[in-house]
Amino acid sequence: MSKVQINARIDASLKGAVERYCKSRGVVMNHFVQEALLDRLEELEDIEDLKRIRHESTRPLSEMLAELKLNGAL
Secondary structure, rough: OOOOOOOOOOOHHHHHHHHHHHHHHOOOOOEEEEHHHHHHHHHHHHHHHHHHHHHOOOOOOHHHHHHOOOOOOO
């Protein structure tokens, strides 16, 4: 994966907190920020998936169990 630099203005106290956290855990700040951004993107995708799923029609459990041939297993 190629690397590029990004610039962002954040609150000085937040930057200090991240620096202290990274130093205390031996984590490189670049890695910490990259992972945080990836985690946030995944969360946003999950939220969109949940919104979509909420509008899907549902089926009765008995119908699903029959389709999976598990209707006598319970």
